[in-house]
Amino acid sequence: MITSVLVANRGEIACRVFRTCGELGIRTVAVHSDADENALHARVADAAVRLPGAAPGETYLRGDLIVKAALSAGADAVHPGYGFLSENADFARAVLDAGLVWIGPPPEAIEAMASKTRAKKLMGIEPLREVTEADLPVLVKAAAGGGGRGMRVVRRIDDLHAELEGARAEATSAFGDGEVFVEPYVEGGRHVEVQILADAHGTVWALGTRDCSLQRRHQKVIEEAPAPGLSPALTEELHALAVRAARAVDYVGVGTVEFLVADGKAHFLEMNTRLQVEHPVTEAVFGIDLVALQIRVAEGARLENDPPRARGHAIEARLYAEDPARAWAPQTGILHRLAVPDGIRLDTGYTDGDPIGIHYDPMLAKAVAHAPTRAEALRKLSGALERATVHGPVTNRDLLVRSLRHEEFTAARMDTGFYERHLAAVTTSAPDPYAPLAAALADAHGRSRFGGGWRNLPSQPQTKRYLMAGTEHEVHYRHTREGLTAEGVRVVHADARLVVLEVDGVRRKFEVTRYADQVYVNTTALTALPRFPDPAAQQAPGSLLAPMPGTVVRVAEGLAVGAAVAAGEPLVWLEAMKMEHKISAPVSGTLSALHAAPGRQVEVGALLAVVQEEQPE
Incomplete structure (x- = not known):
């Protein structure tokens, strides 16, 4: 019987697991970096342990320190959450070797599905070995990790080498593993996934479908359950494939099998051996608590032969501290106030007055609406977000409202290219003139x-x-x-x-x-604005300013003062909130100053470089 759980994670997911643990009468232990010393998850847990030494972005990847923290705090189980070490088989083994309960799948199952290339082979799919013009477009993907990092769509054969190198660099930085592979890119596909739950006694539940097609940078923005518009035959096929994937690796616990659906056909993508960010929509539709079920399965409980019946429709929107109109640039600052109307589930790792920093993912919260029909759920969630109080950094709140009301989405005709087509429409607004x-x-x-x-x-x-x-x-x-x-x-x-x-x-x-x-x-x-503006605050024309606080990860190869550059040419790459952001030349001309250097940390508005615009003859 589990009595105390350490969550090897931070923010929203740590708070969400703690909530269920509290309802079950289980003590909670948080771990935190120095940057997170006063974070909500560290404050609400029964006990909190500082993880010393590592940089904030690396702290939650120190499995040795997390296991030591669990033992010193008297925890008897570890829940990995999502991200960080949640799909790390070595960490799962370390937890088990320490005599602790691992609230997750067996390490062997994690290992089998951790590499997307191995997972595809288990499902009978081989990646592309050589790419020709006939194969385009293709998708370059990191074999490890997730969250859209290490992914590139390639439409020109001449771009393939550079995109492979960029994906390898990003994957190495994010996951410590630079392996990438290439697969066909399915144009106009929908991202559909199946939630599974398996016990140690041979029962596997397929808990319906979810549609997660609205994505930016291959990261999900809006998710819903069930996936609308699927035929009964396709739904049955998706369930069968998901159960097959789980049984292929003797899976135990909660997991998700992801597909691209196009022209009525399902294309296997990967299996995520953890709880997903979007799990609340499944919980709402099936009337269950997936974290509670994770804990019970880890304790050895048996599932019923059949899952509960699905009821109604649920939609989740992720509220990010970012500016969609400025290339999704992450934002920082104080979250003064965050509140939604009654009747909406709000999962968050922040409370009023908390700072939003540069070290972690910019997601502030997830808002979830459940209603008897999809149309009612859409209206309920869009109306609640429109009336929500969000005081602090710029967010994607207005984009969410417009997306939920867009005719393509309301008619369930969306696909993963939604924002490529409609970003301008859902970010252009007429501010209230009064x-x-x-x-x-x-x-x-x-x-x-x-x-x-x-x-x-x-x-x-x-x-x-x-x-x-x-x-x-x-x-x-x-x-x-x-x-x-x-x-x-x-x-x-x-x-x-x-x-x-x-x-x-x-x-x-x-x-x-x-x-x-x-x-x-x-x-x-x-x-x-002040009554009399400060003229000294003006920057020289052609200045490249950091659009967000972050770390310079690289500059363009061979870039030096005196070099000729073209408008739109990438010059500097920043890493902020776990994503790379490309900073391009604002004008064509000559580089007259370069202040960016790899490893340099910069604040928003910092001067990175200056391009002296070429003058017409």
């Missing part, structure tokens, strides 16, 4: 209530400037005997937190929240 005025009136209320501001004689209006969606807005208002006024609207009410405006006979409410110079008006984010 948000800056509402912010200014709320700010002005503090002074007007003490009697200052209004004049006996007409005077110039008060002026405020705000940055909204990258554009500067200037608004004007007056203090009068009757209170605050502005042209074109009637100010019905104004205080520091609520402004009510009547526009064309319609009353609108604006909730205003301020954190220093950051102002949130309903869901619109503004930055209050």
Whole structure:
């Protein structure tokens, strides 16, 4: 009987496992890096152990330290979560050799499926050995790991060598294993997966399907269960293939078998020998707790012969601290407030006031809606996200809302190329034109209530400037005997937190929240600008600025001051939040300064290089 569980992970998944452990009466132990000393998962656990020495990005990969932490804290079991060491057979063996219970599949099963090339061979599939024009497009993939790292789509044979090298470098950095392989790229395919659960007594459940087609950089953004629009025959085939994969390696525990579905056919991708990020949609539809079932199976319990019946539809959206309109650039800062309406499940590893740093994945939370039908679940989740309070770094919240309401998605006609086709449509927005005025009136209320501001004689209006969606807005208002006024609207009410405006006979409410110079008006984010801008803050034309904090991993080969570069040419690569980000030349010209060097850590806005634009003759 398990009495105390150490979670060899961090953030949202650690908090999620702790929640179930608490419900089962099991004590919890967290591990943390120095960067995570005050993280939510370290605060909510019954005990927490610091993992010393390693850099923040490597801390949770130190299996020896994690096993030592479990023993010193008196844990009798280890749950790996997802990512980090969750699919590392050597770590699983180390846990078992220490006399601890491993809440995961047998090491041999992990090993068999850890390499995508070996997994495909088990399913009778061989990777491409030589690539010709006839094979294009192809997908270069890392044999180890996941999360979209080490993956490249190649459409021109001349690009293959460079993409192979880039994938190897990224895979080595992310997983310590540079093996890559090439397979056909299925255009227009849907990413469909099957959740499995197996006990040690020969029972294997196939817990329905999930569609995870909406992805950026091969990482999932929106997932749902069941996968819509599949024929009963295809669903049965997917279940059978998933069970076959599990039985092929004598699987025990929770796992996921992933496929690409195109033209009514299923193409095996891989088997993930762990809990998936998107497991809550399966839990919602089947009315189960997969973490609780993981624990029971690890204790040797038997599953019923048949799984429970599925009911309704569930959709999950991943809220990321990133800017989709700027190449999905990750964002950092303080998460001042995160809340969703009642009726929505919110899994997160953050609480109000927590910092969002550069060392880990930028996912802030997962929002999950369950309803009797897909249409109702879509409406419920999109409406909740639209009304959610998200104060802090830029997020993909608006993209999620528009994606859930896009006609291609609502009609279940999406595929993995959704964002390649529709990114502009789901990131282009018309900011609320009255948000800056509402912010200014709320700010002005503090002074007007003490009697200052209004004049006996007409005077110039008060002026405020705000940055909204990258554009500067200037608004004007007056203090009068009757209170605050502005042209074109009637100010019905104004205080520091609520402004009510009547526009064309319609009353609108604006909730205003301020954190220093950051102002949130309903869901619109503004930055209050100083009255007199600092001219020294302007950068020289052609400057390459770091779009996010991170580490320079490499610069273009042979790049040096004096080199000729072309607009759009990749010059510098940054690593931030476990992803590589390419920084390209803003103009064509000559490199006049280069401040980036491999290994250098930079803050957002740091000057990486300067390109002096070529002048027309």
